[in-house]
Each structure stands twice: as structure tokens, then as C-alpha cells.
Amino acid sequence: MDPDAVAKVFVEHYYTTFDANRAGLANLYQDGSMLTFEGQKIQGSQSIVAKLTSLPFQQCQHSITTVDCQPSGAGGMLVFVSGTLQLAGEQHALKFSQMFHLMPTPQGSFYVLNDIFRLNYA
Amino acid sequence: MDPDAVAKVFVEHYYTTFDANRAGLANLYQDGSMLTFEGQKIQGSQSIVAKLTSLPFQQCQHSITTVDCQPSGAGGMLVFVSGTLQLAGEQHALKFSQMFHLMPTPQGSFYVLNDIFRLNYA
Numbered sequence: 001m002d003p004d005a006v007a008k009v010f011v012e013h014y015y016t017t018f019d020a021n022r023a024g025l026a027n028l029y030q031d032g033s034m035l036t037f038e039g040q041k042i043q044g045s046q047s048i049v050a051k052l053t054s055l056p057f058q059q060c061q062h063s064i065t066t067v068d069c070q071p072s073g074a075g076g077m078l079v080f081v082s083g084t085l086q087l088a089g090e091q092h093a094l095k096f097s098q099m100f101h102l103m104p105t106p107q108g109s110f111y112v113l114n115d116i117f118r119l120n121y122a
Numbered sequence: 123m124d125p126d127a128v129a130k131v132f133v134e135h136y137y138t139t140f141d142a143n144r145a146g147l148a149n150l151y152q153d154g155s156m157l158t159f160e161g162q163k164i165q166g167s168q169s170i171v172a173k174l175t176s177l178p179f180q181q182c183q184h185s186i187t188t189v190d191c192q193p194s195g196a197g198g199m200l201v202f203v204s205g206t207l208q209l210a211g212e213q214h215a216l217k218f219s220q221m222f223h224l225m226p227t228p229q230g231s232f233y234v235l236n237d238i239f240r241l242n243y244a
Contacts, residue, residue, distance in 0.1 A: 036190045036202070068158045068238045072223060074196030080158070080221055080238040095242055097219035099202055101194060116190045116202040120217055120242045 007069035007079045010102060010110060015062035015083075022053045028112050035115040048115070059088035076103040076113065085119075095120040129191035129201045132224060132232060137184035137205075144175045150234050157237040170237070181210035198225040198235065207241075217242040 017024045029035075029045035035052075036042075042051050068080040079100040084093040101114035139146045151157075151167035157174075158164075164173050190202040201222040206215035223236035 032195075034192045036192060039188065039190065041192075066161065066240055068161065068240070070156045070158060070163075070236045070238065072194065072196060073154075073198075073225065073235050074194060076195075078200075078221070078223060078236050078238065080219075080240065082219065082240050082242060097202075097204065097240070097242065099200070099221045099238075101200060103195065113195050114192045114200050116192065116200065116221075118188055118190070118202065118204050118219070120204060120219065 003071065003077055004067075004069050006110070007077060007102075008067055010100070011064060011067050011079060011081055014100075015064065018052070019059075019061055022055075023049060025049055025052060029115075030111050030113075033112055033115070035117070037117050038119065057087045061086045063093070072101055074101075074103070076101055077110070078102075082120075125193065125199055126189075126191050128232070129199060129224075130189055132222070133186060133189050133201060133203055136222075137186065140174070141181075141183055144177075145171060147171055147174060151237075152233050152235075155234055155237065157239070159239050160241065179209045183208040185215070194223055196223075196225070198223055199232070200224075204242075 026045050026049045029048050031044050034043050035048045042048050062085055064083040066082045070078045072078045081098045085096050086093040096119050098117045100112050102110040103113045105111055148167050148171045151170050153166050156165050157170045164170050184207055186205040188204045192200045194200045203220045207218050208215040218241050220239045222234050224232040225235045227233055
């Protein structure tokens with residue numbers, strides 16, 4: 001399958017899950033996974049999902065602007081996303097950038113080894 | 123050496139070189155290096171530097187806002203940068219995000235295996 005197509009499917013799945021059921025993201029991370037969220041480093045699926053589910057907003061809606069993909073040289077794929085994040089009750093959407101390093105699983109799927117998220121403040 | 127410190131040194135070197143002498147970036151890429159620049163995919167040091175030196179502006183000044191770093195699981199480092207790009211003669215700086223996958227060289231330095239650049243349009 002075309003890596004760009006895989007990246008696009010992953011990104012849509014990730015943000016749909018984030019917006020509908022953040023706890024469901026646990027399946028996409030493993031113990032060795034790393035998240036850097038606005039500069040804060042968190043390791044392991046359980047801690048990462050604890051962070052994401054404790055963010056100080058309940059409802060949000062991600063919109064994807066761009067998705068770029070490259071093979072990572074480690075058997076995985078680097079996926080670079082830009083988009084906007086609309087929080088419920090806020091007038092303006094926030095711009096964000098995020099990168100994922102996706103690694104293949106024995107089941108033929110992918111998990112997130114590296115995840116770095118930044119808001120792009122105006 | 124602390125990976126975050128290495129990442130910061132690399133990023134400062136990269137943008138200082140970009141702003142002063144773009145052709146000098148050739149030393150930071152190799153034949154297997156990949157650049158995705160605003161969605162355009164380019165492979166190999168020579169083609170990457172040809173692209174960067176042919177961008178439609180002569181003078182520019184990068185300012186770094188954030189640098190995040192994680193080990194990539196491939197013996198290298200993922201570096202995620204946000205910042206602004208001021209083009210000579212333009213009133214407003216452009217916001218950008220960029221990620222690098224740095225791999226070690228036998229000489230104890232690093233080269234850029236993966237590079238993805240996006241402007242964050244307002």
C-alpha cells in the first residue's frame with residue numbers, strides 16, 4: 001500500500017478517535033512510545049493516554065490541513081501533520097503541528113513510537 | 123552529550139548556515155536524505171541543496187521558537203522545530219514548522235536523513 005495513503009488513513013483515524021473517545025488512543029501506543037506535548041515528555045501508552053485524557057477541555061474537533069510522509073529508515077514512517085484544533089466554546093481555532101513516527105506491528109498494523117505536538121501560537 | 127543539547131546545537135547551526143550560505147547545507151545531507159518542502163519530495167544532498175538555493179528569495183532570517191527532541195528508535199534523533207522566517211523586504215515574518223531525523227555519522231557527527239518543512243499559513 002502507498003505510504004502516503006497509509007499516513008492519511010492513520011491521521012484520520014487518530015484525530016477521529018481523539019475527538020470522539022480519547023481513551024481509545026491507548027491502542028495506538030506501546031510501552032516504548034514517547035509523547036512530547038508542548039515540551040512535556042511522557043513515556044508509555046498508559047501515561048500518554050492519562051495525559052491526553054486529562055487535558056483541560058472536554059470536547060474538541062481537529063481539522064487536518066496537510067499530511068506529509070517519509071520512510072524513517074527504521075522500517076517505519078514519519079508523518080508530519082498541520083491543522084487546526086477547535087475547542088468547544090472557544091471562538092477561534094488553534095493552529096497545531098504534530099509529528100508521528102509509526103512503526104509496523106506483527107499484525108500488519110502500525111503503532112506510534114514517537115509523537116511530538118506543538119500549538120502554533122499566533 | 124545530552125540529546126536535547128545536541129538538537130539545539132544542530133538547529134542553531136542549520137538555520138545560521140541557511141541564512142548565511144544556503145549551499146553550505148550540502149554537508150548536512152547525504153545521498154539517501156529526503157526533503158519534503160511544502161509537499162514537494164526531493165531526494166539526495168545535491169537535489170535538496172539545489173531546491174533550497176533556488177527558493178525565490180535571497181536573504182532571510184530564521185528565528186527559533188521551540189525545539190523538541192526524541193530518540194528515533196533507529197539510532198538517531200527526531201528534532202521538531204517551530205519558528206518564524208523573515209524574508210528581506212517583507213513586512214511580516216512567516217511561521218513555520220520543520221522536523222529533522224538526524225542520524226549519526228562514523229565521524230561522530232550527524233546528518234539529516236529526513237527533513238519535512240511546512241509554512242503555517244495564517
